[in-house]
Amino acid sequence: MDDQTLIGIDIGTTKICTLVAREENLGQLRILGVGIEPSQGLRKGVVVDLEAAAQAVARSVEKAERTSGVEVFSALVSLAGSNVSSMNSKGVVGVAGRVIDQDDVARAIDAARAVAIPHNREIVHVIQRGFNVDGQDGIRMPIGMHGYRLEVETHIITAASASVENLRQCVAAAGIEVSQFVLNPLASAEVVLSEAERQMGVVVCDVGGGTTDMAIYVDGDVWHTAVLSIGGNHITSDIAQVMHLPATQAEEIKLQHGHANPAEIDPQQFFNLRPFGDQDVIQASHLELVEIIHARVEEIFGMVVQEIKRSGYDGLLPAGMVLTGGVSALPGIRTIASEALGVPVRTAQPENLVGMVDRLDSPAYSTSVGLLRWGMLMNEFSPEGVSRRPRTGRGRSASSFVDWERVKDWLRRLLP
Numbered sequence: 001m002d003d004q005t006l007i008g009i010d011i012g013t014t015k016i017c018t019l020v021a022r023e024e025n026l027g028q029l030r031i032l033g034v035g036i037e038p039s040q041g042l043r044k045g046v047v048v049d050l051e052a053a054a055q056a057v058a059r060s061v062e063k064a065e066r067t068s069g070v071e072v073f074s075a076l077v078s079l080a081g082s083n084v085s086s087m088n089s090k091g092v093v094g095v096a097g098r099v100i101d102q103d104d105v106a107r108a109i110d111a112a113r114a115v116a117i118p119h120n121r122e123i124v125h126v127i128q129r130g131f132n133v134d135g136q137d138g139i140r141m142p143i144g145m146h147g148y149r150l151e152v153e154t155h156i157i158t159a160a161s162a163s164v165e166n167l168r169q170c171v172a173a174a175g176i177e178v179s180q181f182v183l184n185p186l187a188s189a190e191v192v193l194s195e196a197e198r199q200m201g202v203v204v205c206d207v208g209g210g211t212t213d214m215a216i217y218v219d220g221d222v223w224h225t226a227v228l229s230i231g232g233n234h235i236t237s238d239i240a241q242v243m244h245l246p247a248t249q250a251e252e253i254k255l256q257h258g259h260a261n262p263a264e265i266d267p268q269q270f271f272n273l274r275p276f277g278d279q280d281v282i283q284a285s286h287l288e289l290v291e292i293i294h295a296r297v298e299e300i301f302g303m304v305v306q307e308i309k310r311s312g313y314d315g316l317l318p319a320g321m322v323l324t325g326g327v328s329a330l331p332g333i334r335t336i337a338s339e340a341l342g343v344p345v346r347t348a349q350p351e352n353l354v355g356m357v358d359r360l361d362s363p364a365y366s367t368s369v370g371l372l373r374w375g376m377l378m379n380e381f382s383p384e385g386v387s388r389r390p391r392t393g394r395g396r397s398a399s400s401f402v403d404w405e406r407v408k409d410w411l412r413r414l415l416p
Contacts, residue, residue, distance in 0.1 A: 013210025033068025
């Protein structure tokens, strides 16, 4: 592999997706290899059977290696689960009246991350939200400014150390090193959000099989993140219990006949199924099925609304919600979400991909592709903040100078 090869492993409750890609001109991604495997050994985003989960990861990686011809040694790995939590923290350092440089920014962020957290938790991300220089706030990036006192406000995401280590062991068992864990909604946001939405104020909501992952963006930065222990598997379970069906058949019925909005369903529509205890196929009401789904979807977005209100940023979301994840493909779900939140809602999925993209044309793969986008931004700069690639039209390599505008964007969005 070289610096242009990107590897992402999305480890979800229902599927594991390994993608191998290469960055081409103008930031376009060419998908070289895809490995999609049913997930095993995970529940609500957390490893519950280490051996089964490790085998599923290994099979996914093997498929991606076989289709791409690239041997995978390290990868970005998605992270979710109810053990994830977040907080805000400030860091202050002295500058002594000189020009603020990148080292000063790093020192301020180190001061912000020096917060008291339980011994059984670890920091996954430290994301800066804004700076204050000598009492002047609202500064996007202070590099190059003069000052005596530099203050940074950060958003810190933590996770249970045991859960993170178990996930790391699953990937290591497949012979892969985790280069970085990336929280699911942050990865998805790299694919589905526009810069205008980030600036205006928006919540990205990734509804997967086991969890619903949220991130609130205001003024271009992450202000709040949360992982809710509810998702599409709960809908499947409801269908199975009410209609007395095996889980596999309930999932098939959800995919074939599922709809979230009873108002759009004809009460005279029926479909065939075979419940437990019946030898013959019977007819079931489509409306009854949709009412089962509707009840759980309302609960999911009710919890989302509660989390947004708890964050205190419910009045700062004029761009509304961007809905993604596998469950977002459910017909009618956008209407229910908009009614619950009282804001505009749109659904989104990966776009502008080339190569082996046939299987990725779905909101279910936003996190998977988002890991690759995250990797692209990481590869833009070395740890010193200097571009690794030549810049077109400049006549010289960017490694000979620091492009501060792009450094600022990298610092703003990707500090681990």
